[in-house]
Amino acid sequence: MKITKNKVGAALIMIAVLAAAYIWGGGYARRVEPAPQTASVAEQGPVPPADVSPAEPAGEQATPGPTDASVPNQAETPVTPQETGSTQPKLNPPADGKQLTxxxxxxxxxxxxxxxxxxxxxxxxxxxxxxxxxxxxxxxxxxxxxxxxxxxxxxxxxxxxxxxxxxxxxxxxxxxxxxxxxxxxxxxxxxxxxxxxxxxxxxxxxxxxxxxxxxxxxxxxxxxxxxxxxxxxxxxxxxxxxxxxxxxxxxxxxxxxxxxxxxxxxxxxxxxxxxxxxxxxxxxxxxxxxxxxxxxxxxxxxxxxx
The missing domain is CATH 2.170.130.30 (Ferric Hydroxamate Uptake Protein; Chain A, domain 1)
Incomplete structure (x- = not known):
């Protein structure tokens, strides 16, 4: 396609118009404002746990959540058969609870x-x-x-x-x-x-x-x-x-x-x-x-x- 002087001139005019509209609309000011960037980090921080350092309190609280709920179940599992093992030979001790020789x-x-x-x-x-x-x-x-x-x-x-x-x-x-x-x-x-x-x-x-x-x-x-x-x-x-x-x-x-x-x-x-x-x-x-x-x-x- 042959580029003519008229086409080049039209392109330059369009670029100038777009640049003026961008500056006039405040787009440049929004780019340098820190507020939107800070809000974005705050919203995304809790979502990916890997982004939070384990040394920080937030990381320590996030990890024990499911762990605390599962630990009691693991502890209770072996206790039950020990307490209900009625087939084990049992000697009834004296009233003071001590087993005699x-x-x-x-x-x-x-x-x-x-x-x-x-x-x-x-x-x-x-x-x-x-x-x-x-x-x-x-x-x-x-x-x-x-x-x-x-x-x-x-x-x-x-x-x-x-x-x-x-x-x-x-x-x-x-x-x-x-x-x-x-x-x-x-x-x-x-x-x-x-x-x-x-x-x-x-x-x-x-x-x-x-x-x-x-x-x-x-x-x-x-x-x-x-x-x-x-x-x-x-x-x-x-x-x-x-x-x-x-x-x-x-x-x-x-x-x-x-x-x-x-x-x-x-x-x-x-x-x-x-x-x-x-x-x-x-x-x-x-x-x-x-x-x-x-x-x-x-x-x-x-x-x-x-």
Whole structure:
């Protein structure tokens, strides 16, 4: 296209007119005013958080907003199963809330009993017990593990460290029951009611194998594990024996302050721990839950007797 003088002149006139209109309308003044620029920053600042420095208070407040709302949820999540874990074995503590040691539990039970043994409890014979190998302290009338003499015809305790387990296999009859709870169900920990069988039988009388030199404790521990029945015990050095705290998640004190587990062998309630009772072929072992320190099952030993 050919540019003529007339076209160039027309273009120059148009540019001059536009420039005059821009200056006359105040466009130049608006370009140098800071107000519009400041308002623009204020409107856009909160929108992109990346524009705000983390060191500034605004940045610190913006970040914790969602974080504060989520942290309590994270903290509450693990707490819930810990507080509602009712399947965990639980021991009801004394009124002061302190958990007793094994020695303290046995001492408390003895002190709470009374002064008269159950009718079936036989008086021990010091002469007989010493002939069987018990070392009786003349001052206390007991051996070094606080065991009184046993009745005539009954086996004396055998210390676990002295027991020699052989390969000869024998059989005994073992059973576990808690039928006394059925008569005292109102005293049972409400969380434990579903653990009590309708007939009170946890493990029916069953012939089981044991080996020469094994104790009542050895057999109970093995058979409960084999049959997937919960059992918990604690070693009590002062009595040199294991102390059975709970079977089938039923613990001492679950059905009153005088409740717990006892055992009999051939209908005799030994006056020493199950780790020290060495089994013989054909023995009949029963584990019984008492709600009255043995009175309700015929095995209560009064303090100082027999």
């Amino acid at each position: 094994g020695e303290e539990k046995l001492a408390l039970a003895a002190a709470a009993g009374g002064d008269k043994s159950s009718p079936g409890v036989q008086k021990g014979s010091e002469e007989y017990s010493e002939k069987q190998g018990m070392a009786i302290d003349p001052g206390t009338g007991k051996d070094k593990y606080q065991t009184a003499p046993v009745p005539e015809g009954k086996p004396v305790p055998v210390e676990p460290k002295n027991a020699v387990v052989g390969e000869t296999a024998y059989t005994c009859t073992l059973s576990v029951e808690c039928s006394t709870i059925l008569d005292n169900i109102k005293n049972l920990d409400k969380d434990k009611k579903e653990l009590v069988p309708e007939d009170g039988i946890i493990f029916p009388p069953t012939k089981v194998t044991f080996y020469e030199g094994e104790s009542v404790f050895n057999v109970l521990q093995r058979e409960m594990k084999r049959n997937k029945i919960h059992m918990e015990f604690v070693d009590v050095p002062i009595y040199n024996s294991a102390y059975i705290e709970g079977i089938n998640n039923l613990y001492e004190f679950d059905c009153g302050e005088l409740s717990g587990w006892m055992y009999t062998v051939n209908d005799w309630f030994p006056n020493y721990g199950c780790s020290r009772y060495q089994l013989k072929d054909g023995d009949v072992v029963k584990w019984l839950y008492t709600c009255d320190l043995g009175r309700d099952v015929g095995g209560y030993y009064a303090v100082g007797e027999p």
